[in-house]
Amino acid sequence: MANDKRKRAVVDKWKKKKQFKLISPKLFGTSEFGETIATKPEQLIGRMIKLNLGILTNQIRNKNAEAFLRISKVEGSNAYTDFVGFQIKNSYLRRLFKRKTSKVELIENWTTKDKLKIKIKFVAVTYGKQEVSKVKAIRKELYGFMENFVKENSIDKILELCLDSKRLFSPLLPKLKKISRISATEVEKVKVNYK
């Protein structure tokens, strides 16, 4: 029985794999930010990459968010990516609220000026527990502001401003302050649909 065992040719799958450079989207300056491996370039298309937004944008204020990128095309040893969206880390989000605060959330699907679908989630935190009528008023202001903003701008401008939430909300904050004192406003999650 033991003599029947034939020697099998062992193929090392890892030796067949090649390295590809990951290239960031135009919004982040088309620079190399990492590497990935695959045997064939076709296997790469559609692969999702998750990394810290602070590293991608090279700005320390974005370090509390994670970026999602998808490989869209491969040329030679370069894999080009699309920016799918980002999400604030749960650990940072939980630090924003504590006892005796109200959390106002808004999730909405919008269509941009260049006819792309985008889903944005906002969060605002107030000082002190607020009545339901005030919470609704704040949500209504947020909705009105964002509807105008998304319809008038193209995707590049929207993403650029969503990354810098202070600049995005600066025209809105005086209006919100008339309703109630606001401690934080953040863009919690952004997802772009390129199809």
Added chain:
Amino acid sequence: MPEFNLEKEIQDIKDLIEMLLGDVMIPKNVKNILQNIKVIVEKNGNNVVKLSEAIYGLQDISEDPNLPLNAKSDVWQLLNKLEKVKEHFK
């Protein structure tokens, strides 16, 4: 190793301090020291003695038991960046 860029380092320091000042979990005494450091970096960013003063202040905060752990790592990062700027002007 990325190259040292003074403008970027100073911008990072300001961003980090602003992030810490906006955090509700950080005690007031720590925020006061951070505010002083912000003024030093903005006005006397090239004065080595003033920068040393800021670094000593930060070292005291980093041992504060009331400081949350997440803020502690940010304070260490801030220390690292301030030391880099100080070494640049030495």
